[in-house]
Amino acid sequence: MDTFEMEFGGRKLIVESGKMAKQANGAVLIRYGDTAVLATATASAKPREGADFFPLTVDFEEKMYAAGKVPGGFHKREGRPQTSGILRSRLIDRPIRPLFPDGFRNDVQIIATVFCYDADNQPEIPAMFGASLALCISDIPFNGPIAGVRVGRVDGKFVINPTQAQVEVSDLDLVVAGSADAVMMVEAGANELPEDVILESILFGHEEIKKLVKFQNDIVAQIGKPKTEFELFHPNEEVEAAVRELAPAKVDAAIRNPDKLARDAAVDAVQEEITAQLLEKFPAEDYPNAEKDIAEVFYKVKKDVVRKMITQEKIRPDGRELEEVRPISCEVGLFARTHGSGLFTRGQTQVLTITTLGAIGDEQIVDGLDPEYPKHYIHHYNFPGFSVGEARPSRSPGRREIGHGALAERALVPVIPAIEDFPYTIRLVSEVLESNGSSSMGSVCGSTLSLMQAGVPIKRPVSGVAMGLVKDGDKHTILTDIQGMEDALGDMDFKVAGTTEGVTAIQMDIKIAGITREILSDALAQAKRGRSFILGKMLEVISEPAADLSPYAPRVMTMKIPVDKIREVIGTGGKTVNKIIEETGVTIDIKDDGNIFVTSPDLDGIKRAMKMIEDITHEFAVGDVVENAVVTRIESFGAFVDLLPGREALCHVSQLAAHRVENVEDVVQIGDTLTVKVMEIDERGKINVSHKATLPPAPPSGNRPPRRDSGGGNRNVNSGGGNRGGNSNRPRKRDR
Numbered sequence: 001m002d003t004f005e006m007e008f009g010g011r012k013l014i015v016e017s018g019k020m021a022k023q024a025n026g027a028v029l030i031r032y033g034d035t036a037v038l039a040t041a042t043a044s045a046k047p048r049e050g051a052d053f054f055p056l057t058v059d060f061e062e063k064m065y066a067a068g069k070v071p072g073g074f075h076k077r078e079g080r081p082q083t084s085g086i087l088r089s090r091l092i093d094r095p096i097r098p099l100f101p102d103g104f105r106n107d108v109q110i111i112a113t114v115f116c117y118d119a120d121n122q123p124e125i126p127a128m129f130g131a132s133l134a135l136c137i138s139d140i141p142f143n144g145p146i147a148g149v150r151v152g153r154v155d156g157k158f159v160i161n162p163t164q165a166q167v168e169v170s171d172l173d174l175v176v177a178g179s180a181d182a183v184m185m186v187e188a189g190a191n192e193l194p195e196d197v198i199l200e201s202i203l204f205g206h207e208e209i210k211k212l213v214k215f216q217n218d219i220v221a222q223i224g225k226p227k228t229e230f231e232l233f234h235p236n237e238e239v240e241a242a243v244r245e246l247a248p249a250k251v252d253a254a255i256r257n258p259d260k261l262a263r264d265a266a267v268d269a270v271q272e273e274i275t276a277q278l279l280e281k282f283p284a285e286d287y288p289n290a291e292k293d294i295a296e297v298f299y300k301v302k303k304d305v306v307r308k309m310i311t312q313e314k315i316r317p318d319g320r321e322l323e324e325v326r327p328i329s330c331e332v333g334l335f336a337r338t339h340g341s342g343l344f345t346r347g348q349t350q351v352l353t354i355t356t357l358g359a360i361g362d363e364q365i366v367d368g369l370d371p372e373y374p375k376h377y378i379h380h381y382n383f384p385g386f387s388v389g390e391a392r393p394s395r396s397p398g399r400r401e402i403g404h405g406a407l408a409e410r411a412l413v414p415v416i417p418a419i420e421d422f423p424y425t426i427r428l429v430s431e432v433l434e435s436n437g438s439s440s441m442g443s444v445c446g447s448t449l450s451l452m453q454a455g456v457p458i459k460r461p462v463s464g465v466a467m468g469l470v471k472d473g474d475k476h477t478i479l480t481d482i483q484g485m486e487d488a489l490g491d492m493d494f495k496v497a498g499t500t501e502g503v504t505a506i507q508m509d510i511k512i513a514g515i516t517r518e519i520l521s522d523a524l525a526q527a528k529r530g531r532s533f534i535l536g537k538m539l540e541v542i543s544e545p546a547a548d549l550s551p552y553a554p555r556v557m558t559m560k561i562p563v564d565k566i567r568e569v570i571g572t573g574g575k576t577v578n579k580i581i582e583e584t585g586v587t588i589d590i591k592d593d594g595n596i597f598v599t600s601p602d603l604d605g606i607k608r609a610m611k612m613i614e615d616i617t618h619e620f621a622v623g624d625v626v627e628n629a630v631v632t633r634i635e636s637f638g639a640f641v642d643l644l645p646g647r648e649a650l651c652h653v654s655q656l657a658a659h660r661v662e663n664v665e666d667v668v669q670i671g672d673t674l675t676v677k678v679m680e681i682d683e684r685g686k687i688n689v690s691h692k693a694t695l696p697p698a699p700p701s702g703n704r705p706p707r708r709d710s711g712g713g714n715r716n717v718n719s720g721g722g723n724r725g726g727n728s729n730r731p732r733k734r735d736r
Contacts, residue, residue: 002223006215008032009149009161009208011121013129013215017137017223026138026225030130032161033121036066038113039130043140047105047231052296054100058093058110060085060127066117067369084368086402088112088124091148092131095177095185098511099143103232108140117369120163125150128177129212136220139228143513145220146184147212148177151205153197158204172197174506176205180213183520184510189410192460192502195524203517235293239282243297246274251298251305258318260348260436260484261389271298303489311472316479316486318347323480323526325465325533330445330541332453339553340454344446346534347483348436353446354429355454357553359599360589362425377416379428381405381443387435404440405430411444411497411505412451415459422457423556423597437483438466440507444497445538454553455546462504463538464497465530467523471512478523480530492519496527500535554587556599557606563594565617568646576616576646584609615644620687624678625694631672639668641676641689648687651676655690658697 001019005012014031021027024040048055062085063078064071071078081089092112100108112127128148135142152162152170159166167173174188183206190198247270254266275294282290309315314322326347334341340355363374381404385392397405408430416426428450430443441464448461468482469492479486487493491512497505503524549555561569569590570577577588586600586609596613598606620626620643629641629649638652651674654660656667668674676689 004215004219006211008211011161013126013212015130015133015219017219024134024138025140026134026136028130028133028137029115030126030133032118032126034116034118035114035121035123035126036116037123037127037130038111038115039127039134040111040113041131041134041138041140042109042111043138043230044107047233048107050292051105052292054097054104055107056093056097056100056110057108058089058096058131059112060088060092060124061111061113062088062369063114064369066114069369072367082368083402083406084366086399087406088127090399090403091124091175091177091185091187092128094509095128095146095148096131096135096142096144098184098513099146099179101141101143101230101232103234104141104230105233106230110134114369119370120165121161122150123369124148124175125161129216133216133219136216137224139225141227141230144179145213145216146177146179147209147216148175148185149205149208149212150175151201153193153201158201160205160208172201174198174201174205176202176209178206178209179513180210182510182513182515183508184513184515186506186508188503188506189413190498190503190505191414192499192504194502195528198503198506199517199521199524202520233296235296236282236287236289239278239287239290239293240297242278242281243274243294244301246277247298247301248305250274251302252309255302255305255309255317255485256319263317263485267302271295274298306485306489307470307472310470310479310486310490311475311477314477316483318483322477323529325481325530326483328534328537330449330538332449332542337550337552339550340450340452340456342446342449342451342453344442344449344538345434346438346442346445346481348434349439349442349483350432350434351439351442351446352431352433353443353450354431355447355450355456356427356429357454357456357549358425358427359554359556359587360419360423360425360591360597361587361599362427364425376419376424377409377413377426377428379405379409379412379430379443379447381408381430381432381440383432383435383439387432387439404443407440407495407497407505407507408443408447411464412447412458412462414504415462415499417457417459423558424456424554426451426456435484437485437487438464438481438495440464441466441495441497444505445534449538449542452542452545455549457545460499460501461535461538462497462499463531463535464495464505465527465534467494467496467527467530468492469494469515469519469523471515471519476519476522478519478526480526492523494523494527496524496531498528498531500532552601554599554601555603555606556597557610559596559598559610559613561594561596561613561617563592566590566592566594569596569613569616571646580609580612584612588613612645616646618644618647620647620678620681622678622681625675626678626689627675628673629676629689631668631670631674634664634668634670636664639664639674641674643676643678643687643689649676649678649689650687651689651691655679655688655692658692658695 002017004015011033016029021040024042026041030037110131114123132145136145150161151174152159153172171191177185250270254270257263329345331343339357343352363376428447432439444464468479468486468490470477471491494508584605586605589597598609626643631639633640674691675694677693679690680688
C-alpha cells in the first residue's frame with residue numbers, strides 16, 4: 001500500500017492506494033479529517049457500439065453507516081440516490097467530463113463511496129479529489145488532474161473548506177473546481193454578495209486548487225500507470241472532406257432563423273439532403289460507417305458556422321446582438337384556486353411556477369448523512385418532453401431536473417422570509433412549458449413572480465440570466481441570455497441569479513480546459529446588466545408582494561406555551577390535541593421549544609383552537625375564582641370539577657356548602673356548575689378548590705337549619721338543604 005499526506009485547510013489530507021479495489025483501473029481511499037471516501041475509476045475495454053457520445057457515469061454513494069445511522073423504510077437498506085447524492089455526483093461529473101479525449105467512446109464509471117462521514121469535512125471535496133486522482137493513476141486517458149474546494153466567507157474573510165460551525169455564519173457557500181491553469185466549474189449560493197466579492201472568492205479557491213493539483217501530480221509520478229492506447233472515434237477523411245465541401249454554405253443559410261423549431265427543421269433538412277447525396281457517393285459496402293461519419297462531421301460544421309458568426313460577425317443565429325435579451329412577458333394570478341402563480345416567458349423559453357402555502361407540519365424532513373433537519377421552503381422543477389417538441393415517456397425527475405430545481409431553490413433562499421415571520425411551508429413547482437435555453441433561470445424569475453402574487457413577503461425580487469462564451473484563440477465573446485444552440489455549441493454555460501443588492505446563486509460549466517480571471521470578470525459584469533434588464537420587465541407586472549393571501553390559502557396563527565405544558569396539550573397518546581383538531585377542524589403543529597402553529601382556512605376555528613390550548617395551559621394561582629366550573633365526577637370525599645376544559649380540580653365534601661354535608665349527591669350532581677375558589681396547588685400541580693369560600697357568610701347559629709331527625713321527618717328546604725327543590729343558593733344545572 002502507498003500512502004501520501006499533505007496539510008490542507010488546517011487538516012490532514014491522506015491518500016491510500018494499492019490496498020482496496022485493486023481490480024478497478026484506478027482506486028484511491030481519501031481521508032480528510034474523519035471523512036473517508038473510496039474513489040474508483042473503471043473503463044470498458046472497447047468503445048460502446050453505436051455511441052455518438054462519451055458514456056461517462058458518475059455515482060456518489062451515500063452509505064448511512066458512514067454516519068452511524070440505520071436507513072429508514074421497510075427494507076432498511078440504501079435505495080435510489082437521495083437529492084444530496086445526486087447533486088454531489090454532478091459536482092464531480094461537471095469538471096472532469098471536458099477533460100477526456102475527443103472521440104473517446106468507451107464506457108467510464110466513477111464511483112465515490114463514503115465510508116466514514118464527518119460533518120466538518122464534507123465528502124464531496126475529497127470525492128472530487130479522489131475521482132481525479134483515480135483517473136490520473138489509471139490507464140484511462142484523462143487530461144487531468146483537477147481538484148475542487150469549498151469556499152466560505154466569515155466576518156468578511158474567505159475560508160477554505162469551512163467547518164459546520166463556520167458554514168452556519170458564512171454568507172457564501174461556493175464550490176469551485178479547476179485545473180492548475182484555469183477554473184472549470186462553479187456552484188454557489190450567496191447572501192446577496194457583490195460581483196467583485198464573488199470573483200475574488202472564485203480566484204481564492206483556485207489558488208488552493210493549484211496546491212491539490214500539484215499533490216496529485218507528485219502522486220501520479222510515483223504510482224501512475226502508463227495510459228493505454230484506447231480507440232478514438234475519427235470520421236473517414238474522404239467523407240469528412242466531402243461534408244465540409246457541401247455543408248457550410250447551406251448550414252449558414254438555414255441557421256439564420258430566430259424561430260427554434262423552424263431553424264431546427266431547416267438544418268435537419270440540409271443534413272438529410274447531404275446525407276442522401278453522400279451515401280450514394282460512399283456506399284455502405286465500401287464505407288460501412290459512412291452515415292455515422294456524415295452525422296459527426298455535419299455537427300462539427302454546424303458548430304463551426306455558429307461560432308464563426310458569433311466571433312467574427314458578432315451576430316447570433318436569431319439575429320440578436322451579443323448582450324440583447326430576448327423579448328420578455330410576465331403574467332401573475334393565472335388560476336383561481338392556486339395560492340400563487342407566475343408565468344415567465346423569455347423568447348421561446350417559458351416557465352410557469354405555482355406557489356403552495358402549507359402548514360408547518362407539511363415541512364420536508366431531510367434524512368441523509370447529516371442529522372435530520374426540516375425544510376420549510378422546497379423548489380421542484382419539471383421538464384416534460386412537450387417543452388422541446390418531443391414525444392417521450394414521463395418519468396420521475398432525472399439528475400438534470402433535480403440539479404436545476406436545486407439551483408433555483410438556492411437562488412431564492414436568501415430572500416425567503418424566516419419561519420418566525422411567515423409561518424408556512426412554501427412549495428414552488430416550476431413547470432417548463434417551452435425550452436430554448438436557460439429554463440433554470442426562467443424558473444427563478446417565474447418563482448419570484450409567483451411568490452409575490454401569493455403574498456409571500458420576500459426580502460427582494462430575484463432575477464436570473466444565463467451567459468455563454470465562445471472562445472477563439474486568445475479572444476473571447478460573451479453572450480447574454482443564451483439559447484439552446486448557443487449553449488450546445490458554445491464553450492460555457494454561466495448562470496447568475498441575484499437581486500439589486502447582489503448575487504444569490506451561480507452555476508458555471510465549462511466545455512474547454514478552463515477560463516481566466518478576465519473572462520470571469522467580464523461575464524459577471526455583463527450578467528449584472530442582463531439581470532437588471534430582466535428584473536425591470538418583471539417589476540412592470542408586479543412590484544411587491546400582494547397585501548393579502550389567496551382566500552384559498554390557509555391562515556396560520558402562532559402561540560408559545562411553557563415547554564413543561566407541551567405534554568398536557570398533547571395528552572395521553574395525543575388524545576387532547578386530537579380532540580381539539582376534531583372539534584375545530586384545524587391543523588396543529590407543536591414544536592419542542594413550545595411554539596405552536598395553528599393552521600386552517602377558517603379563522604374562527606383557529607381562534608377556538610387557540611382558546612382551548614390557552615385554557616389547558618392556563619396557570620392557576622391560589623385565590624383565583626372560577627365561575628361555571630363543571631362537575632365531572634362525584635366521589636364519597638367530594639366532587640371533581642373542570643376549571644377549564646381538561647383542567648380538573650377537587651372540591652372536598654367539606655368545601656361544597658356553608659354547612660356540613662353528609663352526602664355529596666345531596667348537594668351536587670354531575671353536570672352542575674359551581675363557582676369555586678382555588679385554595680391549594682400542591683407540588684404535583686393538583687388543585688384543591690372551595691365552593692364554600694365563594695358563598696355568603698353562614699347565618700347565626702340560631703338560624704341554622706335543624707338536623708334531619710332519625711325518624712325520617714321532612715327535610716328543611718332552607719339554603720343548602722338536601723331537597724332537590726331547594727332555593728336559589730343551590731348550584732345551577734349546566735345547560736345541556
